[in-house]
Amino acid sequence: MTKQNLVIIGAGMASGRVLEHLTDAAPDAFDITLFNAEPRGNYNRIMLSPVLAGDQTYEEIVTHDAAWYAERGIATRFGEHVTRIDRAAKVIHGEHGDVPYDKLILGTGSNPFMIPLPGHDLEGVIAYRDLEDTQAMMTLGAGQKCVVIGGGLLGLEAAAGMAARGVEVTVVHIMGHLMERQLDEAAGYLLKKSLEDKGITIRLQANSSEILGEDGKVTALRLDDGTDLPCDLLVMAVGIRPNVALAQEAGLAVGKGVHVDDQMCTSDADVFAVGECVEHDGAIFGLVAPLYDQAKVLARTLLGEEAAFVQKSLSTKLKVTGCDLFSAGDFGDGEGREDIVFRDPARGVYKRLVIEGNRLVGAVMYGDTADGSWFFGLIRDGTDIEEMRETLIFGPAYQGGDTADPLSAVAALPPEAEICGCNGICKGAIVEAIEAGAGDLGAVRATTKASASCGTCTGLVEQVLQVTLGDAFEMPAAQPVCGCTEHTHEDVRRLIKTMPLKSQEAVWQELGWSTRNGCHVCRPAVNFYLLADWPLEYQDDPQSRFINERKHANIQKDGTFSVVPRMWGGITNPSELRAIADAADKYDVPTVKVTGGQRIDLLGVKGEDLPAIWADLNRAGLVSGHAYSKGLRTVKTCVGTDHCRFGTQDSTGLGIKLEKVLWGSWTPHKLKLAVSGCPRNCAEATCKDIGVVCVDSGYQISIGGAAGMDVKETELLVQVASEAEAIEVVMAVTQLYREGAKYLDRIYKWMGKVGLEWIRARIKDKAERARLVAAFELSQSIYRKDPWAEHVAEQAERYQPLADLTLEAAE
Amino acid sequence: MAWVDIGALDDVPERGARKIRTALGCVAVFRTGAQEVFAASNACPHKGGPLSEGIVHGQSVTCPLHNWVFDLNTGQARGEEGRIATYPVRVEAGRILIDGAALVARSAA
Numbered sequence: 001m002t003k004q005n006l007v008i009i010g011a012g013m014a015s016g017r018v019l020e021h022l023t024d025a026a027p028d029a030f031d032i033t034l035f036n037a038e039p040r041g042n043y044n045r046i047m048l049s050p051v052l053a054g055d056q057t058y059e060e061i062v063t064h065d066a067a068w069y070a071e072r073g074i075a076t077r078f079g080e081h082v083t084r085i086d087r088a089a090k091v092i093h094g095e096h097g098d099v100p101y102d103k104l105i106l107g108t109g110s111n112p113f114m115i116p117l118p119g120h121d122l123e124g125v126i127a128y129r130d131l132e133d134t135q136a137m138m139t140l141g142a143g144q145k146c147v148v149i150g151g152g153l154l155g156l157e158a159a160a161g162m163a164a165r166g167v168e169v170t171v172v173h174i175m176g177h178l179m180e181r182q183l184d185e186a187a188g189y190l191l192k193k194s195l196e197d198k199g200i201t202i203r204l205q206a207n208s209s210e211i212l213g214e215d216g217k218v219t220a221l222r223l224d225d226g227t228d229l230p231c232d233l234l235v236m237a238v239g240i241r242p243n244v245a246l247a248q249e250a251g252l253a254v255g256k257g258v259h260v261d262d263q264m265c266t267s268d269a270d271v272f273a274v275g276e277c278v279e280h281d282g283a284i285f286g287l288v289a290p291l292y293d294q295a296k297v298l299a300r301t302l303l304g305e306e307a308a309f310v311q312k313s314l315s316t317k318l319k320v321t322g323c324d325l326f327s328a329g330d331f332g333d334g335e336g337r338e339d340i341v342f343r344d345p346a347r348g349v350y351k352r353l354v355i356e357g358n359r360l361v362g363a364v365m366y367g368d369t370a371d372g373s374w375f376f377g378l379i380r381d382g383t384d385i386e387e388m389r390e391t392l393i394f395g396p397a398y399q400g401g402d403t404a405d406p407l408s409a410v411a412a413l414p415p416e417a418e419i420c421g422c423n424g425i426c427k428g429a430i431v432e433a434i435e436a437g438a439g440d441l442g443a444v445r446a447t448t449k450a451s452a453s454c455g456t457c458t459g460l461v462e463q464v465l466q467v468t469l470g471d472a473f474e475m476p477a478a479q480p481v482c483g484c485t486e487h488t489h490e491d492v493r494r495l496i497k498t499m500p501l502k503s504q505e506a507v508w509q510e511l512g513w514s515t516r517n518g519c520h521v522c523r524p525a526v527n528f529y530l531l532a533d534w535p536l537e538y539q540d541d542p543q544s545r546f547i548n549e550r551k552h553a554n555i556q557k558d559g560t561f562s563v564v565p566r567m568w569g570g571i572t573n574p575s576e577l578r579a580i581a582d583a584a585d586k587y588d589v590p591t592v593k594v595t596g597g598q599r600i601d602l603l604g605v606k607g608e609d610l611p612a613i614w615a616d617l618n619r620a621g622l623v624s625g626h627a628y629s630k631g632l633r634t635v636k637t638c639v640g641t642d643h644c645r646f647g648t649q650d651s652t653g654l655g656i657k658l659e660k661v662l663w664g665s666w667t668p669h670k671l672k673l674a675v676s677g678c679p680r681n682c683a684e685a686t687c688k689d690i691g692v693v694c695v696d697s698g699y700q701i702s703i704g705g706a707a708g709m710d711v712k713e714t715e716l717l718v719q720v721a722s723e724a725e726a727i728e729v730v731m732a733v734t735q736l737y738r739e740g741a742k743y744l745d746r747i748y749k750w751m752g753k754v755g756l757e758w759i760r761a762r763i764k765d766k767a768e769r770a771r772l773v774a775a776f777e778l779s780q781s782i783y784r785k786d787p788w789a790e791h792v793a794e795q796a797e798r799y800q801p802l803a804d805l806t807l808e809a810a811e
Numbered sequence: 812m813a814w815v816d817i818g819a820l821d822d823v824p825e826r827g828a829r830k831i832r833t834a835l836g837c838v839a840v841f842r843t844g845a846q847e848v849f850a851a852s853n854a855c856p857h858k859g860g861p862l863s864e865g866i867v868h869g870q871s872v873t874c875p876l877h878n879w880v881f882d883l884n885t886g887q888a889r890g891e892e893g894r895i896a897t898y899p900v901r902v903e904a905g906r907i908l909i910d911g912a913a914l915v916a917r918s919a920a
Contacts, residue, residue, distance in 0.1 A: 175825075176825050176844075180846055181846075184844060184845045185844045185845070336884055336885060337870065337884055339869065339870075515868070515869055516844060516845070516868075516869045517826060517844045517868055517869060518868055519866075519868045519869075519871075519873070519880075520865070520866040520868060520873035520878060520880070523866060523868060524866075542824070542827075543824055543825065543826040543827045543866070543867065544826075544866070545866075546866070546875065547864040547865070547875040550864075551864070555861075555864065555875055555876070557858065557876065558859075559859070559860070559861045559864075607861075607864075797822075798824070798829070801829070801830050801831055801832045801837070802817055802818045802822055802823065802829035802830065802831050802840060803817035803818050803831040803832070804831070804832045805815060805817070805831055805832065805833045805834070805909075805911070805914065806832055806833060806834045
């Protein structure tokens with residue numbers, strides 16, 4: 001039998017593997033010609049990252065050198081582009097001459113996708129794809145800057161490789177966490193932390209708008225928020241597109257890639273395709289494992305054997321030293337899937353398994369990936385895991401055994417370790433008190449003052465009791481925040497401050513949350529704690545807020561909303577009232593009501609109308625009244641010395657000033673104030689969270705009132721002489737409440753736990769008061785603004801339905 | 812199956828939802844933190860609360876009115892008698908597609 005002419009276009013990893021199989025199994029079956037546009041043969045492209053990082057050299061990753069091709073009699077046409085495929089004549093047109101074929105293999109691979117940003121054609125803007133790109137990155141060294149667009153596998157490997165060379169690297173990623181296709185938020189958070197430890201700056205949810213240059217060379221990347229990130233090199237690693245140009249011109253069936261069947265045959269029976277250029281059953285391929293499977297199938301098909309390519313589950317590992325991650329299988333949606341989550345905060349370990357029925361279908365791991373291949377095996381083989389479901393997450397080596405003693409950390413503390421920060425009480429003093437007879441929390445508080453103030457160390461004191469007394473002490477069942485964690489609110493607040501934790505992902509991971517991303521109970525609480533403690537570092541997460549605070553309006557029982565514009569100190573004027581009346585007319589507001597907080601409520605506004613009605617109210621100078629928030633609601637006033645014959649001070653003026661200072665701030669629960677101009681108390685200040693009653697000699701500030709399910713009278717905190725000091729005290733007590741209280745505790749509940757005496761001591765301490773005022777002001781530099789105006793400008797479309805299918809569905 | 816393009820994945824906030832209007836009422840489209848997408852009836856069977864306004868956590872949503880929690884895979888309410896209809900939905904090239912046939916089937920049922 002005469003030899004057939006086999007032509008291969010593209011010397012990549014898939015076609016290279018085809019050549020290996022063919023020439024091993026049947027060295028004399030074909031006369032082979034290999035075209036490659038790159039001026040070299042096949043090298044192991046996935047090892048470019050170790051080359052970049054300096055762990056390997058180019059020579060070490062070459063898989064086929066010139067001698068290899070020569071030994072097998074393969075004619076190589078390297079550095080030569082194929083200009084056309086003539087399928088009728090079965091001839092390949094190369095730049096330097098034609099070659100006839102009997103069988104043709106397309107291994108044209110893929111092209112990196114370049115985002116068509118202005119400036120993408122500047123010098124120094126590259127992809128991360130081939131040896132030339134790698135060499136461009138290797139020219140950079142210490143003191144130079146590089147920006148990588150794309151926080152996926154390839155982008156992060158490029159970033160880590162350059163960071164290892166001393167380059168200052170910033171990764172810009174459009175999504176909320178890194179490698180979102182392979183990792184969930186929790187693993188993405190740990191990965192970000194590891195990369196930041198390597199000196200890489202990570203910017204998430206960042207949109208690129210423009211590449212800036214000078215003399216034709218890149219100088220910086222501009223983000224859509226106006227930030228410029230200076231760089232000497234800009235690497236785009238945002239994905240690949242199958243290279244189908246030749247196939248398309250030759251009239252082959254092409255979709256996202258070159259269409260192939262299970263035998264890797266294209267729409268022409270003599271033309272095959274393999275690797276990243278193909279599309280099989282709707283999928284395209286970027287990882288190496290399926291490419292090797294395809295190569296094996298294609299080689300057997302060409303040799304007349306039966307073989308079929310089947311898509312399998314894939315696993316991913318990141319080739320960055322010190323970032324141990326693994327992901328495999330499928331995290332897509334489906335009926336009846338269930339998660340098993342394991343976290344070990346101390347070791348920075350996170351594992352999540354996705355189970356469907358009795359089968360493992362997906363796994364994500366960070367920090368400890370030793371069991372990765374075992375889990376991958378279970379996924380690939382569809383093993384029934386019913387028997388080992390309970391212990392599955394611990395891996396194949398699970399032998400049972402004791403769990404770590406949760407008290408061992410406290411037992412290990414030295415006697416001089418401080419337990420109660422407020423009162424400066426160390427462990428030794430508490431142990432002494434216990435040994436002298438203080439057998440419960442109340443007795444320890446009474447004798448040592450430990451945990452008698454802010455209360456956040458209560459858990460620690462109880463653990464000292466338990467360690468000291470053993471079984472004689474019955475641990476009161478601490479109320480955890482919710483089912484996602486065993487920590488109490490107090491513990492979570494304390495650990496957010498001390499560890500410190502500055503993102504929700506950090507809280508879930510470091511405190512061992514048992515769920516993927518919390519629940520409706522803990523998410524709003526944790527979101528508040530983070531923004532209260534880290535106003536600059538933490539960004540408020542609207543998705544962790546109850547609807548009223550996410551949409552800045554109160555949801556009503558029929559799904560409509562109420563809109564309450566702010567009336568500073570309860571003062572309004574004809575033009576504001578006219579604007580409110582016009583809005584009520586224009587948006588068919590069914591109910592207009594005067595509230596107990598001295599303002600006007602428009603009830604029954606449709607969700608879709610909110611941005612429009614806000615825009616109208618904004619034009620009249622009206623802003624959000626935050627009638628929906630766990631934050632400052634109103635400052636109610638009486639008319640004071642302006643008009644009242646009994647008024648002792650300008651209560652209206654003080655109320656307006658307080659509202660202007662406090663508005664927009666978030667607090668553990670709603671915060672209502674009032675200022676009365678004399679002890680007749682027409683503004684009802686003594687049943688508010690904070691009340692001010694003006695007297696001849698100054699201002700009496702009292703706190704802890706309530707007029708809801710509980711009715712409480714405020715208790716006097718301090719009396720001050722000047723209006724300025726009254727404002728300062730109110731700011732300080734508000735901040736103290738923000739820093740210490742449990743989410744959803746009104747001031748009176750917080751006061752019941754920490755004690756009025758303790759609050760008063762803090763407020764009277766001049767240095768502490770100044771610190772509290774400064775901390776409040778810092779937070780307000782972010783939050784003292786009108787959310788309505790912001791939503792009108794930036795996200796009005798989110799208030800509309802995503803789509804209207806009323807026509808389609810009716811057909 | 813008749814897949815209908817209803818918008819871009821990025822138009823739905825992560826750990827959030829949007830609603831779409833259909834001739835048979837509103838359907839909520841959810842996106843989880845792990846980039847999964849689900850579609851289900853927007854109305855809570857308890858008091859009709861709009862589920863697209865709820866907090867999305869794991870593969871569940873909590874109704875904003877009275878905190879009923881629904882599993883988005885099955886539509887079953889946790890610890891309550893009640894479930895919401897779920898609809899086939901998928902993501903392709905960053906676009907969300909919903910099965911229009913299933914939406915029509917609901918009216919026939």
